[in-house]
Amino acid sequence: MSNPAFTSSIDFTATDYTLIEEKTAYQGFFALRKLTLKHKLFKGGWTQPIHRELFVRGQAVGVLAYDPWQDKVVMVEQFRVGAMNDPKSPWLLEVIAGMIEENEPPEAVAHRETKEESGLTILHLEHLYTxxxxPGGSDEQIILYLGIVDSNQVNNGDIGGLATEHEDLRVTLLHRTDALQETINGKAANTLSIIALQWLTLNHQRLQASWVKQQPQ
Structure with a gap:
């Protein structure tokens, strides 16, 4: 094993790897690239050339649509091809999300996707995580926001999404604790929803205290 005192002093940056070759293996709705690269080692020196496939998805925005007055979360249910082999159902419950288009500010995506998927207007937007x-095989980066909403503007079971993008979404209004339970039950067992709802578990009291006197118009 390497000397821990030696390895702990190293902080690698984006200049400590070399991309030797990059080819497009597939280009469709998403892209797959074949890479040959090498990078520095903690023990010193460089790796031999490494061959990897990279699934290219780019950046996406997630929105935890939360009503602090009702203590409810607005989520959407939709078919997901990645869950086709799920023994229960490939229809998953998720927080609102969408891809960032070229040169589009992520905050604008948060507002646009919330309106398209649920019909709601965000009253306040707060960045949570990026x-x-x-990262073991995909470049997808998630920018997650809290979006304060008035859930009285939405009906449980409303249909949202854009037909031009083949979206068929069912809006689901859940109490905060019920939404968290769905991550355990498996209906909302996806990273975006789990991270968002666990954050809400830790912060809902602060949100309720700060918004209780600011009733939506």
Missing amino acids: YYSS
Whole structure:
């Protein structure tokens, strides 16, 4: 094993790897690229050339649509091809989300997707996290926001989404604790929803205290 005192002093940056070759293996709704690269080692020196496939998805925005007055969360249910082999159902419950278009500010995506998927208007937007969803093989980066909403503007079971994008979404209004339970039950067992709802578990009291006197018009 390497000397811990030596490895702990190293902080690698974006200049400590070399991309030797990049080819597009597939281009469709998403892209797959074949990479050859090498990077520095904690023990010193460089790796031999490494061959990897990278699933290219880009950046996406997630919105935890929360009503602090009713202590409810607005989520959407939709078919997900990645869950086709789920023994229960490939229809998953998720927080609102959407891809960022070229040169589009993420805050604008948050407002647009919330309106398209649920019909709601965000009253206040707060950045929570920016993280990689699966960096072992994908470049997807999630920018997660809290969106304060008035859930009285939505009906449970409303249909949302854009037909031009083949979206068929069912709006689901849940009490905060019921939404969290769905991550355990498996209906909302996706990273975006789990991260958002666990954050809400830790912060709902602060939100309720700060918004209780600001009733929506």
